Amino acid sequence: MDFRQRIEQALSKSRARFTEIRLEVTRGSRVIYRGQRLEAAQETLDRGGFVRCLAKGGGWGAATFNDLDLLEQKVGQALACAEAISAERVELAEVEPVVIEQLASMKEDFRNVALRDKVAVLKELNEVMLATEETVSSTRSIYADRVQTVYYGNSQGTWIVEERPLIDLYCMAEAVRGDDVQTAGEAMTFSNTGFEAIRGQQARARIAARRAREQLDATPVKGGVYPVILNPSLAGVFVHEAFGHLSESDFVFENEEAQKAMRMGRRFGREILSIADSGLEGPELPGTHAYDDEGVPMSRTQLVKDGILVGRLHSRETAARLGEDPTGNARAQDYNHPPLVRMRNTFIEAGETSFEDMISDVELGVYALKSRGGQTCLGNFSFSSAYAYMIRDGKVAEPVRDVILAGNLFETLENVTAVGNDFSWDNAGRCGKNGQRMPVGMGSPHIRIENVVVGGAS
Template sequence: MIDELKKGLSLCDDKYADIRYEEDEMTRMSYRKELESFYNSVQNGFHLRVLAGGGMCSASFNNREDLPRIMKETSAAAKIGRKYRDREIDFKLAKPVTDRVLPAPRENPRQVPLEEKLRLLTHYNRLVLKMPTIQSTILYYYEWVKNKSYLNTENNAVEQQQVICGISGEIIARDGKSMENVRASVGGCEDFTMLRNREDVFERKAQIVSDLLRAEKPASGTYRVLLNQPMVGLFIHEAFGHFSEADLVKDNPGLLKRLRIGNQLGPDFLNVVDDPAQYGRPGYYVYDDEGVRGTRTTLIKNGVLTGRLHSMETAADMGEDLTGNGIAVGWRHTPIVRMSNIFVEPGEMDFESLLDLVGTGLYICDAKGGSTMGDEFAFGAQYGFEVRRGKTGKLLKGINMSGNLFVTMKKILGIGDDIRFGERGGCGKDGQTNPQSGSGGPHTVIDDVIIG
């Protein structure tokens, strides 16, 4: 395919162009208590970007025979677009490479028969439904295979195959008028081995949701809390991570002032990293969709803001280094700045020491979604526990936490030594839902968190 792309780009006489060909295959089978759906789809197409006359334009198309016409039209549109901007668009370019990247899992999901995948999903579904209080499930097996070819006019040529598979969904319990649900996920990577022998995950979550039927809600108020690893991952991704994406802050002077490199955002033991090279995590990749090799980016070091994530456009615009975070969810989309695997680095405190630090408060577990508005956040948890005198007590449900990012970051009191990543990725931005976005961290204590 690279040779075909070279023929196409040879038609370009503008400042810069790149073209990406992508073939996306998706397999999904799902249960809603009973087997509900089973499908496989394949889509493919091209995405072209042209820098011309100080403007930029992109186009998506299916038929390679249309490339000469689309190249001409895209160039003309880029020049017209410049008239409506206050400055020229430019790209910071990486050193050209020629590379081909293939997955190397212990067990490639593409080599596992569909019947075996269905048997495994059915096994976990039946295992959960054996419990008398479990009313229903919404469990599904998913598998994405992306074959990508990228070329630009600087002779940067990258071919790569990306694979991600997993089993995920909800477990729903009911007892009379009371109904509760929790989520369970395994996999989220290219290795099918991570889906096997995971009965403990589904059994544990089924027991938790059954126990939640008899649990109480915490009283509204301000608490010292201990967040478990999935909650820390949610917090650092949603509340802070999006502010590390340069395209969301570069044109916001007020936000940039608060997020100036060198600003103190948290305690001196807080370190936050984005790293696509974390193999086996949902956000693993070698090259982004601009042909830039993904790099480990330290976003916060010793509580100080030290970096942010970039595409080629934002790196040029802000005069900062490339990080390899230009991601598109498919050939229909142009790359935008996305997190890969964002996480809080482990500290030195063990779990018991963190509970002692909480004293009296809440232990909040497993993310249930949330929302942000500017620097304000609100997150839900699947369950939690009362903490008294440094010991966990009764199970709690209906826990919602909220606060301000900049205030809450400075209220972090302790970070554990037990980092863990979620096994289900996903992030929505600008109409692109990216499954290859991971998060994690260790247990973390935060003071003065609003609950209710």
């Protein structure tokens, strides 16, 4: 019996007010080099299911499992879970049922590339790093691919099959001089792209090696408050961390005080600032899909327009609760998890300022590039740059390191005083929330922010 029949049969037997089933088969491979050593070269197989039900008058019950032969039993268990609690009745925003099957199309399908060939390509990139700089004594190179095939059906007639190919490539070089160890990494994530994406990335490997060595020469930044220019890659992480998470409606939908803070029409920045989250950008971006994990068509959602808050991101449940339209932002990492309100590809729209104009009147500031990680505690955020330079008298000056930028979202967005004309989707990666790591895209032009707290050891 194929997956569609299995799911439809299980749905037809469900006594719940609403039932949805997600079955997944994921095949992947993973290669890791640490220095000269091949740490891992393996293929993995994952298979499992997720069932979620709404009880007659109540809320969610769910079941996750590996043995797909148990599907009908699991539908019963999910409903039993829902009926075992006396939760407030959950409503879902209306969505048109859809039937669609979308298979992956890759130029060089990595499912047909032998593990030994993946090892060979990564080995070459790894050796480029070791050969580029004498001070690079160790590396961490990772190639990981997977095709997650998702079979989704719900009791309202929606049936979706989607193959989700994803490749991660990471080249990290570790440069050592005496006791000083500095690392630099180039991370790439490609969605809906074949093995061709990995060929010809030697230049990125070389960049990682050079940057690790350059970091040895950089001096720790002097902590303080500076005007800061973020490059597109770091600005993308900034908008994701600092703003994006607050626009996820599961944060506000049951919290009136938070709704007041995130009220529509509130000014969040100057007129130059516009922010959106979209699932409709290029297919290679990891937040792009036709439908989310509740079968809602993805959209482009304007969040901030000319400095004013105009929208937010929804699941079917949060949209119904707040009386707004669903946006297609319910995403689940895999069958082990229920969908949560998640960003897709989040970006600051291009402005009009050239980089030269942005930097020319900065007497003393920091030019921070690329992210090394970021975290938000809703109002407050922190992100660290992979490398940075001081700005002196309007010019990029000496390299500095250990640059960690911190601030309060509301103040910081108001302090964005310039938005560049050089937009790029320069960052793709994973975002963690409630134990789920989702592939997301991040984009921006260069931006300038006044009065940023820069942490430093001195």
